[in-house]
Amino acid sequence: xxxxxxxxxxxxxxxxxxxxxxxxxxxxxxxxxxxxxxxxxxxxxxxxxxxxxxxxxxxxxxxxxxxxxxxxxxxxxxxxxxxxxxxxxxxxxxxxxxxxxxxxxxxxxxxxxxxxxxxxxxxxxxxxxxxxxxxxxxxxxxxxxxxxxxxxxxxxxxxxxxxxxxxxxxxxxxxxxxxxxxxxxxxxxxxxxxxxxxxxxxxxxxxxxxxxxxxxxxxxxxxxxxxxxxxxxxxxxxxxxxxxxxxxxxxxxxxxxxxxxxxxxxxxxxxxxxxxxxxxxxxxxxxxxxxxxxxxxxxxxxxxxxxxxxxxxxxxxxxxxxxxxxxxxxxxxxxxxxxxxxxxxxxxxxxxxxxxxxxxxxxxxxxxxxxxxxxxxxxxxxxxxxxxxxxxxxxxxxxxxxxxxxxxxxxxxxxxxxxxxxxxxxxxxxxxxxxxxxxxxxxxxxxxxxxxxxxxxxxxxxxxxxxxxxxxxxxxxxxxxxxxxxxxxxxxxxxxxxxxxxxxxxxxxxxxxxxxxxxxxxxxxxxxxxxxxxxxxxxxxxxxxxxxxxxxxxxxxxxxxxxxxxxxxxxxxxxxxxxxxxxxxxxxxxxxxxxxxxxxxxxxxx
Numbered sequence: 001x002x003x004x005x006x007x008x009x010x011x012x013x014x015x016x017x018x019x020x021x022x023x024x025x026x027x028x029x030x031x032x033x034x035x036x037x038x039x040x041x042x043x044x045x046x047x048x049x050x051x052x053x054x055x056x057x058x059x060x061x062x063x064x065x066x067x068x069x070x071x072x073x074x075x076x077x078x079x080x081x082x083x084x085x086x087x088x089x090x091x092x093x094x095x096x097x098x099x100x101x102x103x104x105x106x107x108x109x110x111x112x113x114x115x116x117x118x119x120x121x122x123x124x125x126x127x128x129x130x131x132x133x134x135x136x137x138x139x140x141x142x143x144x145x146x147x148x149x150x151x152x153x154x155x156x157x158x159x160x161x162x163x164x165x166x167x168x169x170x171x172x173x174x175x176x177x178x179x180x181x182x183x184x185x186x187x188x189x190x191x192x193x194x195x196x197x198x199x200x201x202x203x204x205x206x207x208x209x210x211x212x213x214x215x216x217x218x219x220x221x222x223x224x225x226x227x228x229x230x231x232x233x234x235x236x237x238x239x240x241x242x243x244x245x246x247x248x249x250x251x252x253x254x255x256x257x258x259x260x261x262x263x264x265x266x267x268x269x270x271x272x273x274x275x276x277x278x279x280x281x282x283x284x285x286x287x288x289x290x291x292x293x294x295x296x297x298x299x300x301x302x303x304x305x306x307x308x309x310x311x312x313x314x315x316x317x318x319x320x321x322x323x324x325x326x327x328x329x330x331x332x333x334x335x336x337x338x339x340x341x342x343x344x345x346x347x348x349x350x351x352x353x354x355x356x357x358x359x360x361x362x363x364x365x366x367x368x369x370x371x372x373x374x375x376x377x378x379x380x381x382x383x384x385x386x387x388x389x390x391x392x393x394x395x396x397x398x399x400x401x402x403x404x405x406x407x408x409x410x411x412x413x414x415x416x417x418x419x420x421x422x423x424x425x426x427x428x429x430x431x432x433x434x435x436x437x438x439x440x441x442x443x444x445x446x447x448x449x450x451x452x453x454x455x456x457x458x459x460x461x462x463x464x465x466x467x468x469x470x471x472x473x474x475x476x477x478x479x480x481x482x483x484x485x486x487x488x489x490x491x492x493x494x495x496x497x498x499x500x501x502x503x504x505x506x507x508x509x510x511x512x513x514x515x516x517x518x519x520x521x522x523x524x525x526x527x528x529x530x531x532x533x534x535x536x537x538x539x540x541x542x543x544x545x546x547x548x549x550x551x552x553x554x555x556x557x558x559x560x561x562x563x564x565x566x567x568x569x570x571x572x573x574x575x576x577x578x579x580x581x582x583x584x585x586x587x588x589x590x591x592x593x594x595x596x597x598x599x600x601x602x603x604x605x606x
Contacts (some may be wrong), residue, residue: 002087002099003027004177005194006070006158006168009185009215013069018055020187020194021073025051026250026394027099027190028075029595031086035095036069037165042095046072046086067185067215070158070168072097078105079122089121090129093136093162098125099190100154100175108151124153132159140164144171144210145223154351158188170211174377176349179203179211179218181232186213192235193392200235204375233375249593251395251487255579256446258403259439262572264389265404266411266435273429275415281384282368284419290340290366293320296328296356297344300398300482301405305344306475307571308409314568315417325352328359335363342368342412346393346401348376357381370408372401395594397487399579402479403442406572410435434566438573444563445576449584451560452577455542456584458558459490462513466504466534467494469517470527476571477517480578487586487596497530510538515581518545519562519570528555544577546570 003024007016017034025032032054033046043064047054051073072087078101079085087097102108105124108131113119117130128151135146140161148155154174161169170177170188180187182199188211189195192202203220205211209228210221220228247253269277277287293312295305302324309320323333325343335341341360345353348371357378360367369382372390379385388404414435418428459465465484467477474496481494495504497516508514514534518527528551531541535556543556547564562573586593 002075003073003190003194004070004097004099004156004158004188005072005190006097006170006188006213007185008068008166008168008213009182010067011184012065013067014058014063014065016198017069017071018051019197020189021051021071023193024190025073026396026595028073030076030081031074031083032072033086033088033097034064034069034071035088035090035097035160036064036066037160037162038064038066040162040165042090042092042160042162044088044095046083046088048081048083048086068160068165068168070095070097070160070188072158077101078124085121085123087125089123089126091133094129094132095160096125096129096132097158098128099156099177100173102128102151102155103153104151128155128157136161140169141210141212141221141225144169145225148173148208148223156190167212167214170205170213171208172205173207174351174354176347176376177205179205179213179220181218185215186218188213193394196235202233202235203230204233248587249395249583251397251399251583251593254393254395254400255576255583257391258400258446258576259442261388261390261400261404262407262442263439266407269386269408269411270432270436273432274418274425275411275428275432277386277412277415280368280386284415286366287416288419289338290318291336291338292340293318294333294335294339294341294360294365295320295322295344296325296341296353296360298325298350298352300402300479301344301346301350301353303475303479303482304402304405304409305342306478307406307472308342308413310472310475311410311413311568312416315413315423316420317422318416318420323356325350325356328356333359333363335360335365337364337366339365340368341365342370343378343382344370344405345376345378346372346390346398346405348373348378350378354378354381370405372404396596396599397483397582397593403572403575406575407435407438410569431566431568434569438565438569441563441565441573442576445573446580448560448562448577449580451558452580453584455558455560455581456588458540458542459484459488459513459581459585460588462490464491464507465513465515466507467492467515467517468497468527468530469494470497470523471520472568472571473517473519473523473527473574476574476578477515479575480515480517480582483579483582484585486599487582487593488589488591489597490585497527501533505533505537508534508537508539512539513542514539515542515544515578516556517574517578518543518549518551519574520567521546521549524549524551531555542581544574
């Protein structure tokens with residue numbers, strides 16, 4: 001979950017490291033630190049809290065001078081947030097930064113303690129630094145190879161040795177890490193935005209490949225010390241894509257980017273007016289043969305999968321099971337070679353989802369990854385990959401990534417239904433035409449922000465609230481509830497509206513907010529009945545409904561009517577006001593919208 005950056009070149013490293021950490025702070029903000037080789041000495045500066053705390057400390061202590069350095073922004077796992085537990089870790093001879101979890105750190109620590117080593121922090125990372133020191137030799141590649149053969153878990157490591165002051169080293173397993181390339185120096189980073197202002201050229205490190213970076217060259221070795229030939233990648237993001245672009249927060253910027261993101265994602269998968277995933281290896285013959293479909297994901301991605309389940313089962317009549325990734329592999333799933341497993345992850349590095357993917361492959365199922373990051377771990381491991389083209393999503397609360405994931409689910413549903421014969425060509429073309437119109441309709445929905453802001457003002461003082469809906473609206477209410485709670489810190493739960501009388505209605509008190517979603521015509525009457533039940537018990541209700549839904553104006557305290565669209569596609573429309581309500585509630589409460597407490601963007605550990 002942490003962010004790593006490193007630089008070796010002909011410029012002063014400290015400011016480059018700070019610039020990179022600024023772009024990576026969304027990965028963790030419990031502490032930040034840098035290490036720079038200055039006059040043959042590794043100088044470390046680190047501080048608990050936000051990156052700005054480190055910057056202030058550097059102003060007081062003096063910025064270390066040197067052209068070689070590594071940096072880190074932390075999301076705490078082992079050891080509470082503190083100055084001592086902050087990265088970098090090490091001693092006078094070796095210093096490292098680390099993203100991941102070392103599972104056997106206790107055994108390593110016990111061994112090193114018996115060998116006379118002492119430890120200052122509570123972190124698993126320090127054990128790796130001291131193990132590197134224990135095995136240190138005149139061959140740093142051999143030293144690193146020896147250490148990674150003994151540690152277990154997930155890691156990306158940036159490493160500096162005092163006795164090799166003109167270079168940095170990097171190695172990864174499961175956790176993401178790239179090597180940036182430029183004429184003015186070379187970089188390591190957890191993610192492209194950290195280095196894109198300096199270069200768009202980079203290498204993707206495979207697992208346990210060891211990179212040696214100097215100012216004028218990069219060499220990559222396998223764990224046996226043999227050189228590896230790497231293929232250059234090029235980031236297609238602009239520098240501005242990782243900046244706010246005039247918006248107050250990244251989240252609001254990313255909400256506004258949704259129409260373009262949807263367009264960029266669906267257009268490559270439509271040919272002659274019909275869905276086409278043949279470029280991803282998912283041809284009609286293969287798709288038609290699957291008996292069951294499993295969708296596995298976490299959080300927001302899982303909610304996109306829930307929409308996929310409703311639409312695929314409704315149109316294609318194929319059984320779909322949606323699983324929380326962290327539960328999937330512990331319940332001994334009944335997968336066969338005739339099943340398709342779809343894993344959804346924005347980052348492509350989500351630890352639980354990746355573990356579920358690995359198990360699915362072991363059990364013989366075909367795997368399809370829906371990810372946003374090219375070359376990510378999940379993308380490389382899956383049998384087939386559908387890349388969403390959302391661009392970088394910086395805000396921890398996912399918006400545009402969710403929207404493009406849902407759009408992929410619709411395309412898959414349309415193609416599957418067409419080849420199964422449950423819809424004909426004319427119907428399929430009609431659905432595609434309506435999906436192609438969604439960017440325009442989403443843009444209209446963004447125009448509802450003034451009403452959403454007013455709705456947020458009715459929630460800002462709430463201690464707790466409920467979201468309710470039926471069918472697709474229930475899947476949507478789950479995502480709305482998650483958005484609100486993760487950035488505003490208001491306790492919120494979503495329920496199938498029909499379940500209210502089975503216990504949940506006892507929670508309703510005078511003035512308690514309830515957000516109801518009603519976009520499915522055949523279910524509106526029953527949802528309205530549930531609204532009346534909660535209002536009669538004192539609830540304050542905000543209703544988000546389709547424009548053509550026939551409801552009385554006094555059925556709710558506030559009604560937000562959505563732009564017209566096919567009700568099957570309404571989750572893409574209704575998601576927007578739910579995002580905006582969450583956003584404005586958090587803003588009104590004075591919360592840090594883009595960096596909610598205790599959360600990180602990429603959950604790369606279990």
